[in-house]
Amino acid sequence: MADGTKKHILIVGAGPGGLTAGMLLAHRGFRVTIVEKTDRVGGRNSELDVDGFSFDLGPTFLHQKFCLDEIFAETGSKSEDHLEFVDLNPMTRLSWGDTALHTYSDTAKMAAEIERVFPGSSGGFKRYMSDHAVKFRKIYPCLQYSYQTLSAFLRPSLLRALPHVLTTRSVHDVLGDYFDEERLKLAFTFQAKYLGMSPWHCPALFSILSFTEYRYGVYHVQGGLNRISQAMAKEFEKLGGELRLESPVK
Incomplete structure (x- = not known):
């Protein structure tokens, strides 16, 4: 002390x-x-x-x-x-008419649930989790600094994260890299509403929001x-x- x-x-x-x-x-x-x-x-x-x-x-x-x-x-x-x-598991129940998807922070359980509801789509979920684990590791350190000086914007951690920050893509665009099923894209993009934004306009950076829920859970x-x-x-x-x-x- x-x-x-x-x-x-x-x-x-x-x-x-x-x-x-x-x-x-x-x-x-x-x-x-x-x-x-x-x-x-x-x-x-x-x-x-x-x-x-x-x-x-x-x-x-x-x-x-x-x-x-x-x-x-x-x-x-x-x-x-x-x-x-x-620990809320399932975290949410997402419904589209007669179709319902329960979401879990257990990766294996979530992959099985996706495969049950949308056969053939669990591979995209696994790729999403793997890619976003890397994205989160690069972006999270940038959120732990103050940016009160110009030199702060030259930190190596921020420079490494720039490819994920400087993009014209939306959250919905990013999820299209992993899922063809539109309902699955929506299942992983509604978190953009936490920011008061549409997933079609929310910057791609924030695709980590749903990742943090599936990786760290909701309480x-x-x-x-x-x-x-x-x-x-x-x-x-x-x-x-x-x-x-x-x-x-x-």
């Missing part, structure tokens, strides 16, 4: 980003205060209470759980010590995803951080 106790850091906003920064800085020995204008933590990942029932105001399921695991691990904890996760958090922010706030205070709610910054 670094000796940062002489510095006092103020973080505005107790959303997931502010809470993450607060946890990491407090763990490194800094004096940290998070101020939040509302009466609860979470920001877009908070909750709405109505007649004794709690509703998520933001996302309702979790994928790329390993990112959350890394945050807690950095502070010497485990996400499972604070939250109860439910429900018991009590709702707002519990993640609550758990982070508790860990932040446990690490010595100060949290001030109903404290707008003027």
Whole structure:
């Protein structure tokens, strides 16, 4: 742990980003205060209470759980010590009239399901997973850096990822490399809607979205995803951080 106790850091906003920064800085020995204008933590990942029932105001399921695991691990904890996760398998049930496809994060099980519903198409799925494992390894490191200087855009990791970034193709175009069946293309492209985009217009870069679900799974958090922010706030205070709610910054 670094000796940062002489510095006092103020973080505005107790959303997931502010809470993450607060946890990491407090763990490194800094004096940290998070101020939040509302009466609860979470920001877009908070909750709405109505007649004794709690509703998520933001996302309702979790994928790329390993990112959350890394945050807690950095502070010497485990996400499972604070939250109860439910691995959703099947993840979704996709229907087209009388045809239904269940999706799984188990590659072998998913390949078998595709072969059952769309005979002869499982090979394309296996190629998709193999190719996108390489694509993800190249792109993911680029998402872990700040780009506040021009030199940051010359990092070797970003240059290696450029062929996947600088393209005029869409997510739907990419899935055409693996599937002839239009319904299967849609099964692997509806994740573009997470970005508020059509798969016919969403840049090809984001074909990794469906890959992350099929590779790393989709989870429900018991009590709702707002519990993640609550758990982070508790860990932040446990690490010595100060949290001030109903404290707008003027």
